[in-house]
Amino acid sequence: MDGSVIRRSLAILIFISWFGSSSDAAVIVIGFVGGFVHRNDTVHQEVQLANHLSKDYGSGAEVRIFENHSGRQAYNEVMRLLDSNHDGNLSAEEKRDARIVLYGHSWGASEAVALARTLQKESVNVLLTIQVDSVSKPGEDDKLIPANVAQAVNFYQLDGFLHGQRKIIAADPSHTQILGNFQFDYKNNPVKCDGYPWYARMFMKPHIEIESDPKVWSQVESLIRAKLP
Numbered sequence: 001m002d003g004s005v006i007r008r009s010l011a012i013l014i015f016i017s018w019f020g021s022s023s024d025a026a027v028i029v030i031g032f033v034g035g036f037v038h039r040n041d042t043v044h045q046e047v048q049l050a051n052h053l054s055k056d057y058g059s060g061a062e063v064r065i066f067e068n069h070s071g072r073q074a075y076n077e078v079m080r081l082l083d084s085n086h087d088g089n090l091s092a093e094e095k096r097d098a099r100i101v102l103y104g105h106s107w108g109a110s111e112a113v114a115l116a117r118t119l120q121k122e123s124v125n126v127l128l129t130i131q132v133d134s135v136s137k138p139g140e141d142d143k144l145i146p147a148n149v150a151q152a153v154n155f156y157q158l159d160g161f162l163h164g165q166r167k168i169i170a171a172d173p174s175h176t177q178i179l180g181n182f183q184f185d186y187k188n189n190p191v192k193c194d195g196y197p198w199y200a201r202m203f204m205k206p207h208i209e210i211e212s213d214p215k216v217w218s219q220v221e222s223l224i225r226a227k228l229p
Helices: 003-018 045-060 071-082 092-096 107-121 198-203 205-212 214-225
Strands: 027-033 061-067 100-105 126-132 149-156 177-183
Touching: 027 045, 027 071, 027 107, 045 061, 045 100, 045 205, 045 214, 061 071, 071 107, 100 107, 100 214, 107 126, 126 214, 149 214, 198 205
Parallel strands: 027 061, 027 100, 100 126, 126 149, 149 177
Antiparallel strands: none
């Protein structure tokens, strides 16, 4: 897809994402890192984003970052944050007030969708899921977005040993709006991947280029900020 077309499309979907998101309730933002990355490794854009949002929004947003194998821990933290009266159970009102954004890269993107699916079982809705070069983990489906998700967007590339899910679809289009599947190409537009180990730069360079691409993560951040009070 042409870069100017992507930029125009993303500007429109950011506006759409913002429209109607006027609640002052704290938004829960959960990010997942990919591969075997540690959640505090600031080489990775998804970690940097969580730090930016925490600094800028304070109590207006509950921002957490997890390894992609810590989905249960992330789920427990969401349940804890939603339990506003701390009685150990979620009331219908607490579930109704849920404002949650999930994002991730690679296996982390797959885990974001998996967490949304787990929350669906508890009748908890999700405002937005964002997948960056999503790679499905064993036993997970990162293509089909569950009906408790209001909006979803997918950024991907198709080169190299590892590449992302090219198309996400809604399990129920009447409940979920797919904001777009946006392809990026780094063959003629390489991105620096400073700080990554040599084997990542050699064997999965496009996969980490999209993770390091400031254009991608600027759009991810704008989409999330559109949901914040």
